[in-house]
Amino acid sequence: xxxxxxxxxxxxxxxxxxxxxxxxxxxxxxxxxxxxxxxxxxxxxxxxxxxxxxxxxxxxxxxxxxxxxxxxxxxxxxxxxxxxxxxxxxxxxxxxxxxxxxxxxxxxxxxxxxxxxxxxxxxxxxxxxxxxxxxxxxxxxxxxxxxxxxxxxxxxxxxxxxxxxxxxxxxxxxxxxxxxxxxxxxxxxxxxxxxxxxxxxxxxxxxxxxxxxxxxxxxxxxxxxxxxxxxxxxxxxxxxx
Amino acid sequence: xxxxxxxxxxxxxxxxxxxxxxxxxxxxxxxxxxxxxxxxxxxxxxxxxxxxxxxxxxxxxxxxxxxxxxxxxxxxxxxxxxxxxxxxxxxxxxxxxxxxxxxxxxxxxxxxxxxxxxxxxxxxxxxxxxxxxxxxxxxxxxxxxxxxxxxxxxxxxxxxxxxxxxxxxxxxxxxxxxxxxxxxxxxxxxxxxxxxxxxxxxxxxxxxxxxxxxxxxxxxxxxxxxxxxxxxxxxxxxxxxxxxxx
Numbered sequence: 001x002x003x004x005x006x007x008x009x010x011x012x013x014x015x016x017x018x019x020x021x022x023x024x025x026x027x028x029x030x031x032x033x034x035x036x037x038x039x040x041x042x043x044x045x046x047x048x049x050x051x052x053x054x055x056x057x058x059x060x061x062x063x064x065x066x067x068x069x070x071x072x073x074x075x076x077x078x079x080x081x082x083x084x085x086x087x088x089x090x091x092x093x094x095x096x097x098x099x100x101x102x103x104x105x106x107x108x109x110x111x112x113x114x115x116x117x118x119x120x121x122x123x124x125x126x127x128x129x130x131x132x133x134x135x136x137x138x139x140x141x142x143x144x145x146x147x148x149x150x151x152x153x154x155x156x157x158x159x160x161x162x163x164x165x166x167x168x169x170x171x172x173x174x175x176x177x178x179x180x181x182x183x184x185x186x187x188x189x190x191x192x193x194x195x196x197x198x199x200x201x202x203x204x205x206x207x208x209x210x211x212x213x214x215x216x217x218x219x220x221x222x223x224x225x226x227x228x229x230x231x232x233x234x235x236x237x238x239x240x241x
Numbered sequence: 242x243x244x245x246x247x248x249x250x251x252x253x254x255x256x257x258x259x260x261x262x263x264x265x266x267x268x269x270x271x272x273x274x275x276x277x278x279x280x281x282x283x284x285x286x287x288x289x290x291x292x293x294x295x296x297x298x299x300x301x302x303x304x305x306x307x308x309x310x311x312x313x314x315x316x317x318x319x320x321x322x323x324x325x326x327x328x329x330x331x332x333x334x335x336x337x338x339x340x341x342x343x344x345x346x347x348x349x350x351x352x353x354x355x356x357x358x359x360x361x362x363x364x365x366x367x368x369x370x371x372x373x374x375x376x377x378x379x380x381x382x383x384x385x386x387x388x389x390x391x392x393x394x395x396x397x398x399x400x401x402x403x404x405x406x407x408x409x410x411x412x413x414x415x416x417x418x419x420x421x422x423x424x425x426x427x428x429x430x431x432x433x434x435x436x437x438x439x440x441x442x443x444x445x446x447x448x449x450x451x452x453x454x455x456x457x458x459x460x461x462x463x464x465x466x467x468x469x470x471x472x473x474x475x476x477x478x479x480x481x482x483x484x485x486x487x
Contacts, residue, residue: 154383158370168363168384174356175394209390217383220304 008091012099015087016074020107026070030111034066038115042122049124052191056184059119060177063140066111071104071148072165079156093222094215101149101214105142112141128189132196136183139200143176143207150210153218179203250439257428257435264424275339277428282332284433285325288440289357290396292322296364297389300382309455310448312378315385316368317447321440323361330358341410350411353395360388 002010020026041058050058078084087096116137120127127133151169155161179199186196261280266273299315333351338344345351367384371377399405 150387151384154367154380154387155370157376158367158380159372160370164366164370167366171356171359171363172388172391174353175391175399178399206390210387213387217304217387221379221383 004091005095008095009099009102011090012087012096013103016100016103017106020103026073026107027110029073030066030070030107031114033069034062034111034115035118037062037065038118038122052125052185052188053181055123055125055188056181057177059116059123059137059184060140060180062115062119063108063112063137063144063180064173064177066115067108067141067144067148068166068169070107070111071145072152072162074100074104075149075152075156076161076165079161084156088222092219094219097149097153097215097218097222098211101146101211104145104149108141108145109138112137125188127187129187129193129196132183132193132200133187135200136180136187136203139203139207140176140180143203144173146207146210146214147172147176150214150217153214153221156222175206176203179206247442250435250442253435254439257431261428261432264428267425271340275336278332278336278339279425280428280432281436282329282336283429284436285329285332286354287433288437289322289325289329290392291437292318292325292440293357293360293392293396294389296322296385297392300385303378303382304386307375307379309452312382313448313451313455314444315378315382317444317451319361319364319368319381319385320447321444323358323365325440326354326358326361330354346410348411349405349409350400353399357392357395360392363388 038058041062045058078087090096116134120133148165148169151172152161152165155164155168158164179202182191182199183196183203185191186193186199261277264277267276270276296315296318299311299318302311303315333354334344337346337348337351341348364381364384367381368377371380400409400411
């Protein structure tokens with residue numbers, strides 16, 4: 001018998017999956033954003049042959065573009081439609097966050113793979129180490145999705161939440177960009193294989209970190225009942241005679 | 242008594258400034274006289290990193306057990322950290338122009354510090370985005386805590402990576418390996434200690450004034466913050482003028 005926590009996050013994941021199947025906005029949005037970014041890059045570079053580092057950087061930008069609107073949408077649209085309060089009744093808030101973050105990860109995993117196939121076909125560079133390429137791409141997608149899930153959960157009730165979720169996510173994504181480029185350049189034949197493996201392991205470890213912090217933050221931030229302003233015995237509402 | 246301490250601090254600061262001007266020129270630099278910028282630049286960068294760690298610590302305390310003191314310390318750490326980050330960036334840009342010929346050299350250390358500055362910008366933007374003070378405190382605290390891992394990477398790990406050290410003009414281990422002469426070592430450590438003391442004093446003053454301001458805002462009635470609009474699902478009591486109370 002699954003615990004209430006496991007039931008809640010699975011229910012949330014199922015709910016997100018079914019709404020995506022019924023109305024596939026997220027996947028379309030993220031794929032189109034990524035494909036448009038890729039087309040723009042190709043338009044600018046033209047027939048020039050990019051270096052391995054530049055190719056890695058360009059693909060990281062494509063992944064970032066694909067996630068920057070699609071992942072925050074999962075959290076922010078729920079709040080704006082007014083259905084967030086209903087979803088909150090299902091179970092613990094940490095399970096709810098986990099369900100949404102896992103769906104965001106799945107969405108970006110699929111998008112990153114599709115964009116990876118496109119990029120491999122378009123970029124005029126040979127993929128020397130395919131294992132590095134095909135491991136880095138989904139990991140990068142997952143890591144970016146996890147960080148964006150974390151920042152979206154922080155800004156969910158902010159005034160300018162759509163812009164803010166991206167603005168505060170970008171500084172946190174810098175290590176991922178660096179690690180992604182380090183691993184992708186190896187797949188294009190520059191740098192040592194050992195360095196590439198180190199970057200992939202670091203990407204994995206660093207990508208998991210938001211999954212550890214996120215549920216705890218969601219439990220604290222989304223819990224309206226713990227707000228001292230609303231609680232009659234709270235420090236701020238203390239009535240003085 | 243306190244004013245005497247402030248006077249001592251001011252005199253020490255003045256003496257430190259004069260002392261850093263009197264040290265001999267650092268001959269290995271392109272413009273040896275201007276190498277003294279590092280007496281401000283390096284301590285500011287270190288203090289800025291200290292405030293990042295402090296903001297994460299106070300953020301953790303805000304999330305664990307919300308109280309005004311922790312929230313105020315968090316905001317003060319963010320404000321002062323931003324100030325020191327800006328000072329580091331400005332002095333770094335000047336140093337870059339004088340020594341390397343360009344204001345923005347694209348040095349990896351410059352870029353990584355710019356991202357630290359963006360983290361502070363994100364913290365300040367979050368503060369401005371929530372009208373409700375408690376939400377504002379909690380959300381800023383969450384971001385301060387979430388940003389600590391990237392901050393550690395950007396400040397301590399990234400600059401020491403071999404590939405980055407090869408590209409960067411910034412020396413990474415000059416201080417640790419004792420490569421500076423005695424005048425510059427004393428000047429640098431002296432500036433660091435004095436600036437750190439000043440930063441702590443200003444931090445404490447900022448916390449005190451902010452706590453007093455909060456106390457004044459909540460004084461004697463049920464109202465919260467009249468200046469802020471309530472967040473969507475909240476209904477709050479509103480203060481009325483004395484003639485309408487009866």
